[in-house]
Amino acid sequence: MKLNRRSFLGTATAATAALSAPAVMGQARPRVVVIGGGSGGGTAARYLAADSDGALDVTLIEPSRMHYTCYFSNLYMGGFWEFDDLGHDYGNLAMRGVNVIHDWAMAVDRDAKTVTLGSGAAIPYDRLVVSPGIDFVDGAVPGWDVSKQSLMPHAYKSGTQTQLLKSQVENMREGGTYCMVAPPNPYRCPPGPYERISMVAHILSQSNPTAKILIVDPKENFSKQGLFEEGWARHYGAMVERIGPDFGGDKVEVRPDAMEVVIDGMVEQVDVCNVIPAQKAGKIAELAGLTNDAGWAPVKPEDMRSRMDDNIFVLGDASQQGAMPKSGFSANSQAKVVSNVIRGELTGSRIFPARYSNTCWSLIATNDGVKVGASYEPGADQIESVSSFISQTGEDAELRRQTYEESIGWYNGIVADIFG
């Protein structure tokens, strides 16, 4: 076993060193450019810079000076966390040797191997990591586009949209209706919409107990469904109602100016409407020619390398890799594999076989946390799940409290891993 792995690794390292030799000749340091400073890009930049100990020239391109995590933004929605708790700056990444540029990546010239910034500058790369997160599919919910996002917020990219939605919930008329138009698969953070429902219910059950919550859902079923439905019934009585595709949840149109939602021809007047449209890879992935007809960037399972370009890796939500959910945890896990591979290719360090993992915690009510997770490995065509677990219905309150506390520990852990 030991000998096998050693000799396999030795071969892999030798082969990649030979391949990468031309890339590193004639320049001071090999250059890696990372587009996107979220959980995928931030982790990749940090590990590339820290682990290569200065051997790589690492540039991170990220327009925002503060990253507000999407994960745990629902805890802000539920009043458990302050908005500022979600914000992280790039100071520590810069200190660890990452060249952080706050600008937009406007274009990628794959022949010249450069990234063009909003300022017009072109940044050269030997390897490019693209981790732009999601964008919304135009026309996915008839009647809605981003020009209507102040009337009907998506709140699915953390920041001012999250604040806006929270304020609308808090100011909703007594006995009013909060409606969520849930997204079709695949989308960022599978349990996210339903954890949000839990947190909105938590707020409303205290401040506006006669309010109603309506989910219009195009999907037959959803992540952690049994756990959420059990929790909603236990904590929030009949406040939450979900209309699935069997009752027209997949045939929805919105009229933001009138605050109307039309479900299979039936008009519902609502007071707050959270529209989470169908999603696709972030725009720059599409502009760089890395996406397929489905709107995602297909990658190879063994190292997240783009199927369109051997010098480019796509991480996180934007990638189409197989069985891993689109989550910050997944992106962080993928970024570490990519960092190991890029370092190996450009500096000759050891490359190890990929392994991936993910765990998603969700909060249903005060001290009522649940989780789902799995281990993943590269299969022949895509990343495959090798083993998994999920919280059970009927668990005792103490276990649920521990799960919640563990989720806080995870948050502290992952943001320290990226931004600390």
Added chain:
Amino acid sequence: MLKQNFAALLLAGAVLAPAGAFGQAVPLGDATEGAELYQYECASCHQIGDGAEHRIGPHLNRIFDRRAGSYEEFHYSEALARQGRDGLYWDLARLDAYIENPRSLVSGTNMAYPGLEDATERADLIAFIRAYSDQPQNIPEASPTAFAPEVRLPPEVLAIEGDAEYGAFLSAECTTCHQRSGDFAGIPGIVGWPQEDFVVAMHAYKKRLRPHEVMQNLAQRLDDEEIAALAAYFESLRD
């Protein structure tokens, strides 16, 4: 034989502790019960008895009336070290409070123990620990190896020399939750553990003897070499 020792000790020590600054006397309990509790609650991190050494946590011989965080060779959390400098001594009342809820007495401690709610159980545990303090001639002759390990591993598994560089790669899977600084912030620190303790803990998860789905799931696909690699890497991170 352990039992007899404790019974004798108990006859001598069946007293109430003096009221401490916490205002309430903490009764000493049944050290025999305490010995069993110690095995479940403490032994995977703390050694006690003849020849006990620091492991994941410091050894607990002569803990009574010792200043908190006072072993120079042990790497404490900054929080516990500071409290020690500020004058925290382990008397009965404070040990009781610490075992009840470590983080309410020392916010920021690295001791990843959720606490023991039951006051009788705490009294039993303290009675057991008490026997290893104060009067050296009374220390039972049990050695730390008298406690059965969580998992009995073949010597060749324990002897594997971990590949720390491979461990550094594998550790990426750990550090999404466990902080590289070793800090406890809701999820236990695992930095600087003795390799053997790390290996035993991971095999205990792999065999599902330790409860925790995330850890059991992660441990499933780690082979003996990989567990040794991780152990070598995390031990090397000690300051």
